[in-house]
Amino acid sequence: MKNLLFIGIVLLSITSVEAQTITIKKMYCPIEQKGFHPKFNSNGNLLAFTSESYIGLDVYNFSDKSIVKISEDTGAGYQPVFSNNNEKVFYKSLTYDSKLRKEGVKCYDLAKKTRVEMLEPRRDMKQLQTFENGFVVFADTKLLKTTIGKTATPAPNYIWSDGENLNIYKDNKTHILNPVKGANGYVWASLSPNGKMILFTAAGQGTFVCNLDGKIIAELGYLNAPVWYNDIFVVGMQDKDDGQFVTESKILIKSIYGKTEKRLSTSNQIAMYPATASASSKVAYNTVDGDIYVVELNISNE
Template identity: 25%
Template sequence: MGQEVSRLEVKGYYPKFSPDGKQILLTSSKFTGLQLFDLKDKSLRTLTDKPGAGYKPAFRDGAIVFENKAAQLLESVDLFSGKQTSLTSAFSETVAHYEAIQKIKTRRTSALAVLAAEPTSMLNGVVLTMSDGSQRTIAPLGTKEDYIWTSVSPDGSKVLMKASGYTAVIADMEGNVLQDLGDLEAPRWLGNDQVVYMVTEDNHDSYIKSDVFVMNLKTKKAEQLTKDVNTIALFPDAHEGKVVFNTPEGEVYMISF
C-alpha cells in the first residue's frame, strides 16, 4: 500500500475529519475549545473556547454540536457565521444522543439501525439509541468490563467498542460479538469494513510508543501506517484513504494511502 505522509501546519489534539474530509477539527489536550483547520487553504479558525467542547463534538448541517461543561448544556456553532446557540436548557443529554434524536426526526427508512452507542455511566455496558427511538443496553463481554471508545458503523448495523485493558470487539445491535479484534486502542471505523486504531506502550505515566494501523475486517489483516513516521502517533481519525493523528506535543500528521 503506497503512502504519503505530511505534517500539517497546525497544532492540536484529538483530530476529527469533517464529513467531506476537507477540514479537520482540533481541540486542546484537555478538550478545551475547538479549532477548524482547512486542508486546502491551510487556514485555522477558532470556533469556541468553551471547556469540554473538544469531547466528542459532532458535525451537523453546517455547524458543530459540542458540550459546554462549564454551563452544563449543549451548544452549536455555525461554521459560516460563527454564531453560537444553546441547544438544551440543562445538560440532560450527550452530543451523541442529541444527534441520534435529530436523525430520528428526519429518517426516511423503516429498517432498524443503531444511531448512537455510548458507555453507561458506570461503563459496565453500552447504551444504544435505535432509529425507532428506543434504547437498549448491551454488554458483549459481560458487565464486569469497562467499555470505552464506542462507535457505530456507517451503515448502522454494528457497534465497535473497547473493553478497557482487555480487547476491542465488534458487536451487533443485540450485543452478540461478531469479531474480536484484540488489544488495540482508540479504534474508529473507516467505512463498514475497515478499522483504524493505535497500538501503544506506556510507562503508566505517558506513552513511550504508539503506532497507527488499519485492519481489513473481512480478511483480519492489519497494516501499520506509521512505519515510516518516527513519532508517537495518537488518537487517529480516518476518512476515505486518509488518516490523521496527533503526537504528545500536539503536532498533527496526515497519511494518505
C-alpha cells in the same frame, strides 16, 4: 440454513478484503499549531482539533489551509460533530453547577461565523452523533434530536458507551449490551457507517465488533480509541505505558474480517487518537507532543 448463508457471506467478504492492499500515498503535518484529538467532517475537507484536555475547538480547512476558532469553552473539543452538509459544528460546553459538572451543546455556523446555544447545560449527556444537518444526543434518559432546516425523520439507532456499559437506543428503548463477559467496562463505542455494526473496546479485553444485538463479529485485539474507516476497516492506536506516562504508541488500520493490517504512523512517533475520512482516504492522528499528522491511503484490490 440461515446460519450457513451468513457464514457463506462472511467467507466471501473475507476473501474479497484479504485481497486488498493498503499503501500510504502521502503523509504530512498540515497544521502548524499544536493540536490533539482530531475529528474529520464527512468528506474529509475539514478537520476539527482541540487541546489535550479538550479545552477549546478549532477547525482546519484543507482547501484554503485556514484555521477557524470555533470555541474556547472547556470540553468543546470532546467528541464534536459536523452536520452532514458540513455547514455547522456541534460541540459541548462544560460548566460546573454546585460543584457538579454539566454539559450543554452549542453550534458554530462555519459560513456565518456565529455561535448558538442548542441545549442548556445538563447532567449526564452522552456523546453527540450527527443526524442529517443536526445531531442527536442521549441525555436525561431521552434521546434528544435536533435538526436544522429540515423536517425530522425517525431517530437513528444511537450507540454509546459510558465507561461501564455498552448501550443502544432503538425502538424508543435503551438496551444494555454485554457482548464480552468479564469486561471491566466499555469505551470508545461507535456505530458503523452502514449502521449495522458496533465498534467498541472492552476494558482489559480488547477491541471488538458486534452486531446490534451484541453478537461478536470480530475480535481486533489490543486497539484503543478505535474508529471506523469504512464498513470493512477500522483504525485505532496501540499505546503502551509504564503506569506513569505513555511510552510508545502506533496507529494501525485493520480489517474487521481478516488479518489485513498496516501501520500508519512512523516508528519514531508516539501516535494517538486517530480520526478517519474514507471519502477522501484520510486518516489523522496526533502525536503525544501535539503534532497532527494526516495520512492519505490507497486501498486497492490486488
